Amino acid sequence: MGDGEVTIKLTSDEALVLSDWLEKLQMTDLSRVVDDPAVWAPIHRISGTLDKSLAGLFAPDYDQRLEAARRRLRPEEG
Numbered sequence: 001m002g003d004g005e006v007t008i009k010l011t012s013d014e015a016l017v018l019s020d021w022l023e024k025l026q027m028t029d030l031s032r033v034v035d036d037p038a039v040w041a042p043i044h045r046i047s048g049t050l051d052k053s054l055a056g057l058f059a060p061d062y063d064q065r066l067e068a069a070r071r072r073l074r075p076e077e078g
Contacts (some may be wrong), residue, residue, distance in 0.1 A: 014069075017059070018046075
C-alpha cells in the first residue's frame with residue numbers, strides 16, 4: 001500500500017458526534033482501549049481535522065447541538 005490519501009465523508013451530525021467521542025477517548029487511559037501505538041497518528045489526525053471543520057464546536061449551545069445530533073443518528077426503536 002502506498003502513501004495515497006483516503007477521503008471520508010461524514011454528515012455534520014456524524015462529524016459532531018464522532019468529534020465528541022474522539023475527545024473523550026483521548027482523555028481516557030487510551031492504552032486500555034488502543035493497544036497499538038501506530039493507531040494514535042490517525043486518531044489525532046481525524047480529531048484535529050474534525051475540530052477545524054466544526055464551526056459550532058465552541059458555541060454556547062454545543063451540548064444541545066450534540067444531543068440533537070445524537071438523537072438524529074440513533075436508530076429508531078420499534
